[in-house]
Amino acid sequence: MRIIKLNAIDSTNTYLKKMGVAGVADDGLTVVAKFQTNGRGQMGTTWNSQEAKNLTFSVFKDVSFVDVAQHFYISMAVSLAVYEGLNSLSVKKIKVKWPNDILSDNKKIAGILIENVIKHNVITASVIGIGLNVNQTDFSDLPSASSLLLLSGKVYDLDEVLSSILKQIEIYFDYLKNRQFKLLKSTYESHLFRKNKPSTFKNAEGSVFSGYITGISDVGQLMVKVEDNFIKSFDFKEVSLMY
Template sequence: MRIIKLDAIDSTNTYLKKLSVAGHAEDGLALVAKLQTQGRGQMGTIWEAQEAKNLTFSVFKDVSFLEVSQHFYISMAVSLAVFEALNSLGLKDVKVKWPNDILSDNKKIAGILIENVIKMNVISGSVIGIGLNVNQTDFSALPSASSLLLLSGQVHNLDEVLDVILKQIEIHFNYLKQEAFSFLKASYESQLFRKDKPSTFTNAEGSLFSGYIVGISNHGQLLIKVEDEIIKRFDFKEVALLY
């Protein structure tokens, strides 16, 4: 696996997407930056991280063996890879908040942004952006965030943490190649934050409702059991978990 390290860049995902479109990104290529000036999260949000204290990187994976309809399995594989990596580092109570935020002790420590390159209705490649709070301690502007240092009490070597995550990504993409979809889905659902617990949500219109997360569909929709034991499906932009 080839790793490119940069001091600063606007967005590792944006740069790696350009490389992939130009045909210069081989499977497993990782791009790591000490500082992202325009780091991006889900739905156009900004990912902010202090320079040289956290991991901000992107990985290109060849997923041409997947159908477009199977795209959410990429998200499952990456979420589980980060989950397993953090577990191996001794972090406690690690969970996946649908679709692919990673929490520990109910605090967000990692975000994942997946951008697929689709050609002729085939996913030719996937650019996987990961932001992980490692040694940062100031989250005054982000009260729901935390870091490995705050949660474990230990300073972590960024390269060592990166290596653990990249190895887990390779392991979980091998599951994809082996078509272990049922295993990935069951593993992902077993680690879902607030699964089978009474929770409050807001829908696309801003209305509040209560329900229980019971799992996800094969296409990645969140399954929520509401009143009268009815199970409703929600896409990412249609619902937000308020805890």
């Protein structure tokens, strides 16, 4: 697996996508930056990270074997890879907050941005951006965020954490390639934050409602049991889980 290390870049995802367009990005190519000037999260949000204290990296993966309709399994595989990578480092109380935020002790420690390259209705590749709070201690403007250092009291070696996650990405993409979809889905659901617990949600119109997360659909929708035991499904932009 080839790794490119940069001091500063606008966005590792943008950098890697350009390499993909130029035809010089092979499967597993990873770009790591000490600092991103324009790190991006889901739905156009920004990912703020202190220089050289955290991991901000992107991985180029060949996913030509995944049908467009099954694209959420890519997200599941990545989420589980980060989960297991951190679990192997003895990080405690890890959960996956749908669709692919990683929490520890109910605090967000990692975000994932997956940008699929689709040609003629076929997914040819995925650019997987991961931002992980490792040794940062100041989150004064982000009360729901934390880091591995704050949660464990231990300073982590960034290369060791990166290696652990990259190893798991290879393992979980082998599951994906071998079409072990049931295993991926059941494992993902077993680590799902607030599953089967009374929770509060907000829909796209801003209305708040209560329900229980029961799991996810095959296309990645969140399944929520609301009043009268009715199960409703929501796309990512249609609902948010309130803390």
